[in-house]
Amino acid sequence: MDWRLGAEFFQLCLADHCVAANYGNWAYFAGVGGDTKSRHFRTVSQSNRYDPEGKYVRKWVKQLEDVKEVEAVLRPWDFVTGWGIPIVPQDTQLTWNDKEKLERSGRISILHDEDD
Numbered sequence: 001m002d003w004r005l006g007a008e009f010f011q012l013c014l015a016d017h018c019v020a021a022n023y024g025n026w027a028y029f030a031g032v033g034g035d036t037k038s039r040h041f042r043t044v045s046q047s048n049r050y051d052p053e054g055k056y057v058r059k060w061v062k063q064l065e066d067v068k069e070v071e072a073v074l075r076p077w078d079f080v081t082g083w084g085i086p087i088v089p090q091d092t093q094l095t096w097n098d099k100e101k102l103e104r105s106g107r108i109s110i111l112h113d114e115d116d
Contacts, residue, residue, distance in 0.1 A: 003030035044074055044093040048108055070109045 007026035011017050029041065047057060054073035058065045063080070064073050072079035077086055091099065098108045 003027065003032065040092065042093050042095050042098075043088075044090070044108065045095040045098045048074055048098065048110075052109065052111055070111045071107045074109060 003026050004023075007023050010026070011019075011022055014022070047054070051057065052070070054064070054067075054070050057073050058067070063083075064076060067073055067076070067080070069079065075090070076083045077090065086093075094102065094108065102108050
């Protein structure tokens with residue numbers, strides 16, 4: 001699918017659309033233009049890095065607003081009964097460091113329950 005279709009749709013969803021930022025980011029992640037490296041937005045690792053307490057996810061994903069365990073907020077398909085399998089393969093949503101940490105300890109979150 002042409003990346004411009006996604007950029008155009010996304011533009012319609014924004015209240016404060018900036019053509020340069022929107023199209024630049026879509027092109028960047030599509031791997032077209034001057035920097036054609038393979039780019040992947042690793043959602044689980046990004047969430048762990050920039051929202052380690054899961055506040056943002058809990059705010060916008062109502063099914064997770066009362067979930068206490070941060071690890072369950074990061075990876076609900078592994079913890080929440082009835083949660084579907086993600087469309088995007090889960091193992092592609094982790095950096096290699098987080099994959100290694102998950103294999104070693106069973107978790108990627110740096111925060112632990114007080115019972116741990």
